[in-house]
Amino acid sequence: MKQFSQLINSLEITNKTNAKLDALVNFFETALDKDKLWLIALFTGKRPKRPVKTSLLKQWCIEETGLPEWLFLESYSTVGDLGETLSLLLPEPSNTIDKPLHIYMDELKQLSTKSDDEKKAYVLNAWRHLDTQQRFIFNKLIGGSFRIGVSKKTLVNALSKLTNIDANQLMHSIIGQWDINSISFEDLINGSHINYDNSKPYPFCLAYSLEKNLDELGSVSDWQVEYKWDGIRGQIVKRNNEIYIWSRGEELVTKQFPELVEIVSTIKEDFVLDGEILAVKDQSVLLFNDLQKRLNRKTISKKLLQDVPIGFFAYDILEINDEDLRAKSLQFRRNTLEQLFSDNQLSKPNFKLSEVIQFNKWEELDAIRNEARLHNSEGLMLKQKQSEYHVGRKKGDWWKWKVEPLTIDAVMIYAQKGSGRRSSKYTDYTFAVKTEDGLVTVAKAYSGLTNDEITEISRWVNKNAIEKFGPVRTVKPELVFEIAFEGIAFSKRHKSGVALRFPRIKRWRKDKPVSEIDTIETVKQLITNPLDV
Amino acid sequence: MKFIKFTKKGIYCIPGKFYLDPWYPVDYAIISHGHADHSRWGNKHYLCHQNSKNILLHRLGKDISIETLNFNQIKTVNGVKVSFFPAGHIIGSVQIKLEYKGKVVVFSGDYKTNPDFITTPFEPVKCHEFITESTFGLPIYSWKTEAELQSQLQQWIVNNQKQNKTSVFFGYSLGKAQRIMSLVDGIDEVYVHSAINNLNQAISKSGIVLPKSKLITSDFNKKDIHNKIVILPPALLGSKLLKKIPNAATAICSGWMQIRGNRRWKGVDAGFAVSDHADWNGLLSAVKATEAEKVYVTHGSQAVFSKYLNEIGIESQEVVTEYGTEDNEDAKDQQLTTTS
Ligand SMILES: [Zn+2]
Ligand SMILES: [Zn+2]
Numbered sequence: 001m002k003q004f005s006q007l008i009n010s011l012e013i014t015n016k017t018n019a020k021l022d023a024l025v026n027f028f029e030t031a032l033d034k035d036k037l038w039l040i041a042l043f044t045g046k047r048p049k050r051p052v053k054t055s056l057l058k059q060w061c062i063e064e065t066g067l068p069e070w071l072f073l074e075s076y077s078t079v080g081d082l083g084e085t086l087s088l089l090l091p092e093p094s095n096t097i098d099k100p101l102h103i104y105m106d107e108l109k110q111l112s113t114k115s116d117d118e119k120k121a122y123v124l125n126a127w128r129h130l131d132t133q134q135r136f137i138f139n140k141l142i143g144g145s146f147r148i149g150v151s152k153k154t155l156v157n158a159l160s161k162l163t164n165i166d167a168n169q170l171m172h173s174i175i176g177q178w179d180i181n182s183i184s185f186e187d188l189i190n191g192s193h194i195n196y197d198n199s200k201p202y203p204f205c206l207a208y209s210l211e212k213n214l215d216e217l218g219s220v221s222d223w224q225v226e227y228k229w230d231g232i233r234g235q236i237v238k239r240n241n242e243i244y245i246w247s248r249g250e251e252l253v254t255k256q257f258p259e260l261v262e263i264v265s266t267i268k269e270d271f272v273l274d275g276e277i278l279a280v281k282d283q284s285v286l287l288f289n290d291l292q293k294r295l296n297r298k299t300i301s302k303k304l305l306q307d308v309p310i311g312f313f314a315y316d317i318l319e320i321n322d323e324d325l326r327a328k329s330l331q332f333r334r335n336t337l338e339q340l341f342s343d344n345q346l347s348k349p350n351f352k353l354s355e356v357i358q359f360n361k362w363e364e365l366d367a368i369r370n371e372a373r374l375h376n377s378e379g380l381m382l383k384q385k386q387s388e389y390h391v392g393r394k395k396g397d398w399w400k401w402k403v404e405p406l407t408i409d410a411v412m413i414y415a416q417k418g419s420g421r422r423s424s425k426y427t428d429y430t431f432a433v434k435t436e437d438g439l440v441t442v443a444k445a446y447s448g449l450t451n452d453e454i455t456e457i458s459r460w461v462n463k464n465a466i467e468k469f470g471p472v473r474t475v476k477p478e479l480v481f482e483i484a485f486e487g488i489a490f491s492k493r494h495k496s497g498v499a500l501r502f503p504r505i506k507r508w509r510k511d512k513p514v515s516e517i518d519t520i521e522t523v524k525q526l527i528t529n530p531l532d533v
Numbered sequence: 534m535k536f537i538k539f540t541k542k543g544i545y546c547i548p549g550k551f552y553l554d555p556w557y558p559v560d561y562a563i564i565s566h567g568h569a570d571h572s573r574w575g576n577k578h579y580l581c582h583q584n585s586k587n588i589l590l591h592r593l594g595k596d597i598s599i600e601t602l603n604f605n606q607i608k609t610v611n612g613v614k615v616s617f618f619p620a621g622h623i624i625g626s627v628q629i630k631l632e633y634k635g636k637v638v639v640f641s642g643d644y645k646t647n648p649d650f651i652t653t654p655f656e657p658v659k660c661h662e663f664i665t666e667s668t669f670g671l672p673i674y675s676w677k678t679e680a681e682l683q684s685q686l687q688q689w690i691v692n693n694q695k696q697n698k699t700s701v702f703f704g705y706s707l708g709k710a711q712r713i714m715s716l717v718d719g720i721d722e723v724y725v726h727s728a729i730n731n732l733n734q735a736i737s738k739s740g741i742v743l744p745k746s747k748l749i750t751s752d753f754n755k756k757d758i759h760n761k762i763v764i765l766p767p768a769l770l771g772s773k774l775l776k777k778i779p780n781a782a783t784a785i786c787s788g789w790m791q792i793r794g795n796r797r798w799k800g801v802d803a804g805f806a807v808s809d810h811a812d813w814n815g816l817l818s819a820v821k822a823t824e825a826e827k828v829y830v831t832h833g834s835q836a837v838f839s840k841y842l843n844e845i846g847i848e849s850q851e852v853v854t855e856y857g858t859e860d861n862e863d864a865k866d867q868q869l870t871t872t873s
Contacts, residue, residue, distance in 0.1 A: 012793060012796070012797060013796055013797065013801075013802060013803055013804070014802055015797070015800050019802070065672070067672055068841070068844060070840075071671075071672065071837065071841060074671065074837050075671050075672060075673045078671055078673065078792070079673055079792055079794070080794060081793070081794075084792070084793055085673065088672075088673040088674075088675070088791065088792075089672055089673060092675075136793075149797075418794065468836035468837075469836065469837070
């Protein structure tokens with residue numbers, strides 16, 4: 001466990017991808033095969049069920065330390081993570097015992113069926129023989145919510161560096177069906193349990209932000225213009241009756257979107273589609289916040305499937321019936337795509353072609369772009385009709401042209417400590433604007449400030465907070481911020497009557513007094529969208 | 534009889550007519566230590582420990598009116614007996630003991646109960662009323678011994694050197710920097726920023742021998758620094774100077790580094806929980822050792838620590854002061870010495 005704990009520590013401490021990669025490679029070079037398998041299993045969500053309730057862990061820690069419960073909770077709210085709080089509060093071990101990760105995992109698996117007394121004896125014994133860092137890891141393993149601060153992609157890149165096996169193939173291997181008790185590390189990474197030829201994706205073609213005047217692009221008829229959607233860019237791969245969905249981050253996300261798999265399985269042809277995965281309900285695209293509810297879940301409930309249905313807007317086709325189309329022109333690929341959709345009668349609200357916007361003159365496009373907000377789109381994509389599907393970013397053929405964000409001035413009324421990372425600082429803020437008789441909350445935001453600003457604000461919050469305990473502080477309405485957002489609509493769910501899309505802090509307006517912030521009326525005037533959200 | 538009052542300007546001794554670490558200018562200030570939030574500008578007269586004198590002169594200017602007192606000495610000010618006891622916080626830091634008509638009040642200033650290699654170790658003082666800090670007043674804070682910290686830092690440096698990396702530590706110019714110097718002494722050459730170097734010179738003037746260090750200038754030779762040890766004030770995180778250091782591995786030394794979230798917060802390669810303040814058990818043992826009837830809790834976790842003391846039967850009250858955080862202290866040190 002020492003080795004595993006050191007790995008987690010080095011992964012956490014650095015934000016340099018190379019250092020993370022080195023730490024992983026080093027682990028894979030030196031760890032026991034069983035431990036390596038467990039590391040991969042933990043990364044890919046193949047973890048055993050939580051054997052002990054967190055409320056019991058809390059209770060045992062309170063007994064073990066003799067601290068009052070309120071002090072335990074105060075510590076917890078400062079640390080922001082239960083497993084870490086426990087590890088810090090418990091007394092130093094008198095002597096330490098080092099067992100490999102896989103032994104702990106086996107023990108934890110067996111623990112599920114034991115009585116509470118047996119569980120307690122086991123956990124207390126472990127706590128008494130692990131140092132703080134290892135105790136933290138142990139608690140996270142019990143908690144069943146272990147998040148390692150590294151993407152699957154980085155893990156796969158480390159394995160690839162070690163073995164020279166293609167990273168996407170490794171991604172397929174680790175995501176695929178395998179059982180920790182019946183596969184060797186070598187077989188797993190060699191992919192003996194998968195057929196990579198069926199899942200292999202292509203590198204995505206990416207666009208730069210538009211940096212010239214529209215009329216410099218040449219003739220309108222040379223360009224295909226579509227809406228730019230803010231979902232998850234993805235490739236759907238269907239070959240030999242197998243279906244795979246890859247995200248742009250080169251992660252396999254097939255299982256997260258069962259409705260897409262269902263639709264795609266009705267299509268005769270084999271293909272690779274490039275498009276956007278979006279939350280689509282009643283013919284309209286939902287906010288990214290909604291889509292987020294569907295991501296990285298172990299199971300997707302019926303209710304969630306109904307509340308946040310997933311759709312796919314197809315941008316491009318890269319392969320059809322084994323033929324690579326990437327060197328063909330966009331015009332040709334678009335025709336092929338349209339043909340595929342009409343042959344299979346695919347035009348459904350949640351599985352359709354990305355709309356090609358019709359216009360005659362460049363001057364018309366600015367207004368169209370500004371209207372994009374009405375559809376929850378974040379702007380336009382301009383693509384040269386003769387362009388091939390490039391590998392990565394290439395200047396000139398594809399441009400993205402985003403809508404300008406809207407802004408308001410609002411005052412901070414609550415501050416909350418960040419959890420885990422940044423846990424000693426106030427990083428999450430709630431903002432309000434003026435009403436006739438006071439203030440009303442309009443947005444929560446946690447990004448957009450520098451570390452120094454956050455430090456300064458945290459100090460201010462400590463001095464000006466009304467509460468003394470707990471993670472959320474009500475503060476005097478004094479600090480004014482400019483809040484930027486992508487869209488705004490009327491909302492019955494919000495007390496203010498409006499919902500902002502992607503609010504974030506644009507800057508801290510130290511120059512503005514509270515008397516000059518926006519009123520709810522001026523905020524409502526920004527609404528052009530008649531739809532309720 | 535009550536002879537201490539908490540006022541807007543600071544902690545005031547009524548019969549003595551002087552203030553302890555005041556945050557607004559007063560006629561007579563008794564100073565616990567040289568950190569900027571405890572020794573501020575503009576007081577007409579200063580009284581501090583002899584080891585703080587040159588630090589104050591350096592920070593506040595040569596022409597201030599200043600007087601010193603050693604340990605084991607008593608100075609009577611308007612009938613109040615004033616004496617100093619070691620606080621173990623930084624060089625020259627003291628607890629201030631006041632005695633008037635048989636009643637004893639002790640102001641801790643900032644203190645640390647774990648002994649280190651350069652500071653006179655903390656000494657508990659029995660009193661009727663104790664005014665304590667509470668910077669790390671939560672049971673999650675528990676420090677390693679100096680020997681353990683020494684081996685942690687040493688391991689990190691040696692490991693960096695194996696990878697051809699220069700070890701760069703960030704710590705406040707006054708106190709933390711000298712502590713780091715003492716922890717890494719003897720491993721390899723140590724280079725310090727001018728803000729630290731200036732303070733080192735001031736400290737040395739009082740006859741204190743610090744571990745050896747060299748000055749890192751803005752036009753330093755990369756070859757000299759490579760694989761060595763560098764100590765910079767935290768304000769230089771992300772600075773040009775840091776970027777110029779070849780292959781730097783960075784580490785922050787601060788009690789806040791006890792929490793994972795904080796270690797990752799500044800984007801450094803390592804965080805070591807090296808603090809100049811008492812940890813939870815340190816605070817508790819210090820408070821208990823005073824046998825005080827009443828404990829006033831100032832800056833840090835005053836609400837939490839004072840509530841806990843009351844629960845365990847020690848009468849306590851929280852006091853809001855202007856003593857700031859360490860970041861504050863350093864920001865000011867920085868403005869003062871923006872030489873390179
Ligand atoms: Zn201090
Ligand atoms: Zn202080």
